[in-house]
Amino acid sequence: MPTFDDSFLAVLSALRDRYGRPAGLAPAEPFLAVAAAVLAGDVSPQKAISARAAMGEANFLDPATLAAADAVDVAEVFRETPLGLKHKAIGTLLRLARWLSERDQGDEGSLADRATETLREELAAINGIGRATADRLLLHALRRPVYPLDRATYRVFVRHGWLEPSADYDEARGVVERPLANDPPGLGGFATLMELVGREFCRVGAPRCERCPLRPWLPETGPVDPSV
Ligand code: SF4
Numbered sequence: 001m002p003t004f005d006d007s008f009l010a011v012l013s014a015l016r017d018r019y020g021r022p023a024g025l026a027p028a029e030p031f032l033a034v035a036a037a038v039l040a041g042d043v044s045p046q047k048a049i050s051a052r053a054a055m056g057e058a059n060f061l062d063p064a065t066l067a068a069a070d071a072v073d074v075a076e077v078f079r080e081t082p083l084g085l086k087h088k089a090i091g092t093l094l095r096l097a098r099w100l101s102e103r104d105q106g107d108e109g110s111l112a113d114r115a116t117e118t119l120r121e122e123l124a125a126i127n128g129i130g131r132a133t134a135d136r137l138l139l140h141a142l143r144r145p146v147y148p149l150d151r152a153t154y155r156v157f158v159r160h161g162w163l164e165p166s167a168d169y170d171e172a173r174g175v176v177e178r179p180l181a182n183d184p185p186g187l188g189g190f191a192t193l194m195e196l197v198g199r200e201f202c203r204v205g206a207p208r209c210e211r212c213p214l215r216p217w218l219p220e221t222g223p224v225d226p227s228v
């Protein structure tokens with residue numbers, strides 16, 4: 001059976017035929033504005049821009065100012081935006097601001113020289129940030145070449161036999177990242193395509209393979225059960 005690496009270009013082409021070419025990554029915005037969008041579950045350019053405008057007015061793009069702010073005041077700033085940042089996410093955003101303000105220079109410039117692996121460990125150690133969210137921050141806010149592995153991607157990969165159901169997070173992430181190594185916009189675009197195919201066809205219960213653009217890459221015996 002062909003591996004994901006063997007099939008990658010044809011898979012990408014089939015997904016683009018169906019969904020077009022996703023933007024990849026939003027235009028660069030301040031770390032804390034993109035972080036707010038990531039924590040709101042929407043990394044579209046509009047959300048990061050909206051967060052930047054609201055946070056900039058309150059000087060909350062400055063890590064030390066945001067870290068010292070009261071959660072109620074921060075919630076007030078986001079209330080008029082379309083971000084819909086929940087109370088729990090605001091707490092996580094404040095912890096992120098604290099983390100950033102404690103870097104050597106106290107701003108996002110201090111992150112530039114740090115290894116991706118070091119940053120991933122530090123981010124994932126912050127209460128409220130799981131491994132996928134840490135990778136989403138690395139990709140969208142810091143433009144590091146990592147893939148934030150979500151459940152949809154995992155289902156697609158296991159069902160096609162590109163991934164063992166027993167694979168752990170980092171192992172699975174490595175399989176997805178390999179053909180797109182050092183291409184952050186490519187990784188961002190592929191993540192969007194996986195989200196779309198997962199939502200439309202590769203659902204949690206029964207996959208809808210009949211009309212799915214990835215049907216040609218199914219194993220001869222049909223989709224592998226991801227719960228096995
Ligand atoms: S062909 Fe079936 S298993 Fe493959 S991605 Fe589509 S719905 Fe999922």
